[in-house]
Amino acid sequence: MIGQTGSAIRQADFCPLMLVGFQIAMDKGPAVSVQTISYGTAPGTMALVDGSIEFASGGRAIDNASAAKTIYLRNIFVKGESELIKSGSQAAVVGSGEWARIAEYAYTDQTTPAGKPPYADGDKKFRTFSMVEGVVSRTPEPVRLIESDASAPPGSLVSRHLWRALPSYEGQADGTVIATSAPYNAKPDDLLDDRAAIQAAIDAASAAGHGRVFLPKGQYQIGGPLVLRANTKLFGVGRDITEIAWHSSWQPTSGIVYMLETENDASADTTLAFLTITMRTQGGGTNAYGAFNYDRFGAIHWRAGRRSIIAAIKIAKEYAGTTMTKTNPRNVVLFTDSAGGKHYSLLQHSPLALGANPDFRVVKIDGTTAPLAFYGLNVECTKNGLTPCDANIELIGAQNVRIYGTKREGDGPTAIVRDSRNVGYFGHGRQVSNTPSGSGGMLQVLGSSENITIAPVIPDSTGSVPNGEPLVREHLSGGSVNEIIYPDCLSIYKRGELDDSMFGPSPDASVTTGKAYM
Numbered sequence: 001m002i003g004q005t006g007s008a009i010r011q012a013d014f015c016p017l018m019l020v021g022f023q024i025a026m027d028k029g030p031a032v033s034v035q036t037i038s039y040g041t042a043p044g045t046m047a048l049v050d051g052s053i054e055f056a057s058g059g060r061a062i063d064n065a066s067a068a069k070t071i072y073l074r075n076i077f078v079k080g081e082s083e084l085i086k087s088g089s090q091a092a093v094v095g096s097g098e099w100a101r102i103a104e105y106a107y108t109d110q111t112t113p114a115g116k117p118p119y120a121d122g123d124k125k126f127r128t129f130s131m132v133e134g135v136v137s138r139t140p141e142p143v144r145l146i147e148s149d150a151s152a153p154p155g156s157l158v159s160r161h162l163w164r165a166l167p168s169y170e171g172q173a174d175g176t177v178i179a180t181s182a183p184y185n186a187k188p189d190d191l192l193d194d195r196a197a198i199q200a201a202i203d204a205a206s207a208a209g210h211g212r213v214f215l216p217k218g219q220y221q222i223g224g225p226l227v228l229r230a231n232t233k234l235f236g237v238g239r240d241i242t243e244i245a246w247h248s249s250w251q252p253t254s255g256i257v258y259m260l261e262t263e264n265d266a267s268a269d270t271t272l273a274f275l276t277i278t279m280r281t282q283g284g285g286t287n288a289y290g291a292f293n294y295d296r297f298g299a300i301h302w303r304a305g306r307r308s309i310i311a312a313i314k315i316a317k318e319y320a321g322t323t324m325t326k327t328n329p330r331n332v333v334l335f336t337d338s339a340g341g342k343h344y345s346l347l348q349h350s351p352l353a354l355g356a357n358p359d360f361r362v363v364k365i366d367g368t369t370a371p372l373a374f375y376g377l378n379v380e381c382t383k384n385g386l387t388p389c390d391a392n393i394e395l396i397g398a399q400n401v402r403i404y405g406t407k408r409e410g411d412g413p414t415a416i417v418r419d420s421r422n423v424g425y426f427g428h429g430r431q432v433s434n435t436p437s438g439s440g441g442m443l444q445v446l447g448s449s450e451n452i453t454i455a456p457v458i459p460d461s462t463g464s465v466p467n468g469e470p471l472v473r474e475h476l477s478g479g480s481v482n483e484i485i486y487p488d489c490l491s492i493y494k495r496g497e498l499d500d501s502m503f504g505p506s507p508d509a510s511v512t513t514g515k516a517y518m
Contacts, residue, residue, distance in 0.1 A: 001025075007033035007063075009046075016458050017046040018405035018427025020375065021161035024052065029059025029081060034067040040124035041109060041489055042458045044069040047427040048076060049404065050161065052153045055080035058097075064088065070109040070128050070491045072426065072455040075500065076102040077153035090140050101150035106130060106143040106455055108491040114138065119487055123462045128489040131472060134482050143492055156504060161375070163309050163342060166273055167233040169214040176212040177205040179220075188218020193247045195222035202232055215275060221247035226260050230268035230304065236275030239314040239347070246280035246297060256330050258301035266338040266370060268304035273311040279332070300333045306370045308341035315348040315362075329359030340370025340400075347378045355381030355412060360389035365398045371502045373402040381412035388412040388436055391444075395420040400502045402426075413439050419447040424498050425454040433463035434486055441470030442486060443493075448477050451496035459487045 001008040004026040011017045012035035024031045031053045037043035044067050053061045053076065060083040064071055068088030078084055079099045086092040087107040109128040116127050130142035169176050179186040179194075179201040186197035198213070198220060205213045211231035222244060228234060236242025244259060259277055262270050277299040299315045302308070315332050332348055348362045355362070362379040365372065379392035389412040395401060398420045405427040408414045413435045417423055428443070435442055445452055457471060471486040472493055484490055 004031075007031060009033065010035060011044050011046045012037055014040070014043045015407075015429040015460055016042060016427055016456060019046070019051070020049040020404045020426070021158040022048070022051040023158055025054045027055065028057040029053075029055055029061055030063035031055070031059075032062040034062075034064040034069050034071065036067040040460065041070075041112060041126045041128065042124070042429060042460045045071065045109075045429075045456055045458050047072040047074075047455060049074045049426055050157050051075075052077040052157060053081070054078070058082040060086055060092070062086075064107060068107075068109060068111060070456045070458060070489065071105075071107050072492060073102045073105040074426075075104075075157075077150065077157070078102065084146065088140060093144070093146055095146075096148055099150045099152050101147040103145040103147055104143050105145065106141065106492040108138060108140055108142060109489070110138065110140055119462050119466050121462055121465050123487065124460065126459065126487050126489050128458075128491050129484050130491045130493075131474065131482060131484060132492065132494045134474065134479070134495070136482060136484060143494065160504060161342070161373075163311060163344060166309070166311060167212045167214070167235045167271065169212075169235075174212075175208055175210050176214050177201045177208075178214050178216065180216050186215075186220055188216070188220050191221060193223035193249055194220040195224050195226065195247070198222065199226055202226065202229060202234065205233075206231055215242045215244075217241050219243040219245050221245050222259065223247040223249040225258060228260060228262045228270050228272065228304070230263050230265040230270060233271040233273075235271070235273040238274050239276050239312060242275040243278055244275060245278040250280075252296050254296070256296055256298050258298045258334065260299065261301045262304040262308070264303040264337045266305035266340075267307065268338075269307040269309075270304035271309045271311070272300070272313060273309070274313075276314040276316050278316045279330075295328050296330065298331045298334060302333065302335050302339045302341075303337040304341060305338045306340035306372075310341070310343040310346060312345045313347070315346075327356045327360070329357045331361045331364040333363050335363070335365045335368050335372060337368070338370060339365075339368045340372045342373045342375065345376045346374065348380060349378070355389045355392075355410065356387045358387070358390045360412075361394050362392045363394075365395045365401060367397045368401075369399045371400045372398075373404070373503065375404050377403060377406045379406065379414065380409045388439070390439070391416040394418070395423060398423070402503060411436060413444065414442050416440075416444045416446060417449050417452060420449050420452070422451045422499050422502070423449070423453075425452075428454070428457040429460065431459050434467045435469045437467050437469060439469060441473040441483065443472050445472075445474045445493070445495065446476070449495070451498055453492065453494050453498050454490065455492040455494075457490040459489065462487045
């Protein structure tokens with residue numbers, strides 16, 4: 001955002017803004033203006049990570065004075081300012097005019113009185129708290145770490161978040177393998193099994209060295225898993241235009257099987273982009289657990305390393321019927337072993353009953369250590385009072401994970417972070433309902449987890465009468481239980497310090513070019 005004549009960012013949306021990786025250069029501030037919106041706590045809130053702001057003629061970099069909304073800032077470089085930040089009635093954070101760095105800053109909305117509860121159905125105004133090292137507080141600025149004499153921002157500040165040039169096909173003669181062309185001859189929309197044809201195209205493109213395979217418009221049914229090679233770039237036209245779906249010949253009777261799998265390779269640059277994967281989840285009856293025993297599909301098992309990318313994928317399902325109350329357990333997308341990479345706009349859309357099992361997960365990250373980042377997660381486990389999942393997202397023994405922006409709908413908790421380290425979870429919004437009684441709460445940090453930051457978590461509306469379940473619950477090994485009860489909001493949860501060094505420049509220089517997609 002270069003040469004702005006007004007504020008580069010004016011946040012007035014009804015749910016929190018999550019912006020990561022940005023550059024603003026303008027004559028005079030404010031560069032970021034938080035708008036005063038009085039009908040609810042969520043509108044206007046924001047999280048900004050990894051950005052730079054530079055003025056020619058001074059001014060306030062981030063203006064939250066009149067709005068006084070919950071904001072979270074991390075690794076923001078500012079130069080030429082008169083003031084860095086002004087939030088509510090707090091004293092302005094003043095810089096020197098030379099490069100300063102907002103290492104970490106959180107402001108906790110103070111506008112809702114401390115005596116606000118009990119909350120009612122449809123309430124939109126909530127108290128906001130922080131939880132830092134186990135202490136729950138309404139302190140206005142629970143975290144305020146400023147480097148007044150900083151170096152200029154690194155060249156990778158924005159580019160570390162971008163995808164490399166993604167594959168596309170518009171008729172060019174660049175070797176891209178078209179799965180519908182000879183000798184592969186996949187035939188969309190014919191209800192036949194296209195797995196062998198698509199797998200042959202994948203293997204041929206991999207052997208050619210470029211890995212690019214294009215799936216034109218249509219539905220491709222597969223009777224077994226597609227295996228993406230280390231250099232595969234499998235892409236379609238777009239979500240809901242190109243679709244990979246289940247073929248009726250594929251009837252597993254045990255465990256969970258995945259429609260797409262990657263090789264276990266830490267150096268892989270596997271790419272999957274611009275298509276829909278429709279899982280077999282059909283079931284039936286009033287209790288579908290075990291009905292249609294081959295209803296055991298996940299969408300993706302990802303084991304490709306830090307250079308890999310998933311971009312603009314939609315996960316869908318077959319219609320399950322209005323009487324279903326329980327489905328088989330499954331992970332929609334599973335990350336294990338060498339899995340890492342940057343994954344953009346992952347959409348799991350849930351009509352009725354997907355996730356109607358305690359052991360359902362939209363995203364499960366199990367034991368990974370490579371840098372793993374998500375830019376925009378849409379998770380919806382189940383609706384309408386069906387048996388809910390224990391969590392949409394679960395991290396077990398995982399390290400070095402970042403999640404930027406989550407929209408959660410449905411009944412199940414958003415995330416469980418268990419025995420995990422160096423996890424940053426930024427910009428959670430759009431939750432409009434309690435989690436079920438006894439679920440443990442919306443976000444849970446458990447076991448031996450350490451070096452975890454979550455900020456902010458702001459409900460739009462109660463959606464129903466609160467039932468006493470937590471918005472955030474911390475229960476670490478040997479420690480007490482610390483909670484913020486829904487729909488009270490969270491400005492920041494912090495336990496230990498994040499290490500962002502793992503998320504510096506990619507080992508693949510080509511990743512520093514391209515554009516972000518959200």
